[in-house]
């Protein structure tokens with residue numbers, strides 16, 4: 712089984728906008744980053760109105776656009792088409808309380824998402840505890856879709872990466888474990904090796 716390892720150049724950009732009109736990180740930040748890098752800029756839209764951000768993020772140079780299924784149940788087809796038409800890669804995220812079955816139709820659609828992000832903490836803040844029970848969702852997705860990019864976000868670090876990697880996650884979002892480390896590169900290596908090792912089994 713061959714999975715793409717996305718964590719090499721993954722930049723996780725979060726935009727918490729469920730209850731307030733401002734974004735923590737939005738299109739201007741992407742635009743500034745894009746001037747200095749060709750890296751894959753993966754945007755996770757924690758917003759209630761993702762359609763409004765397709766154009767600005769595409770113009771700013773975003774590579775991936777991951778929206779939450781919880782807010783897009785009525786219009787995900789239109790949203791995916793719009794994301795693709797702007798040259799970005801569509802992904803869908805699900806909160807811990809959302810059943811994994813809710814994203815199956817998006818992966819199997821005529822215009823499908825290319826990545827599923829399984830949140831392993833409640834969206835909102837870094838530094839939370841990894842929820843191992845979310846690995847059931849990852850396993851279900853990996854069994855059903857061998858080639859799908861499956862991302863996990865929340866509480867990932869050297870002590871939790873093996874659970875995620877062996878369940879089938881191949882894109883890892885890690886904040887605290889890397890930025891809080893004295894040797895961030897070493898932590899990144901541990902994460903990468905775990906994912907690569909799991910893919911070979």
Ligand SMILES: O=C(CO)[C@H](O)[C@H](O)COP(=O)(O)O
Nearest residue numbers: 834835837838865866886887
């Ligand atoms: O944004 C998040 C939740 O919404 C993530 O959990 C965060 O990006 C990763 O942080 P950490 O590795 O500290 O859990």
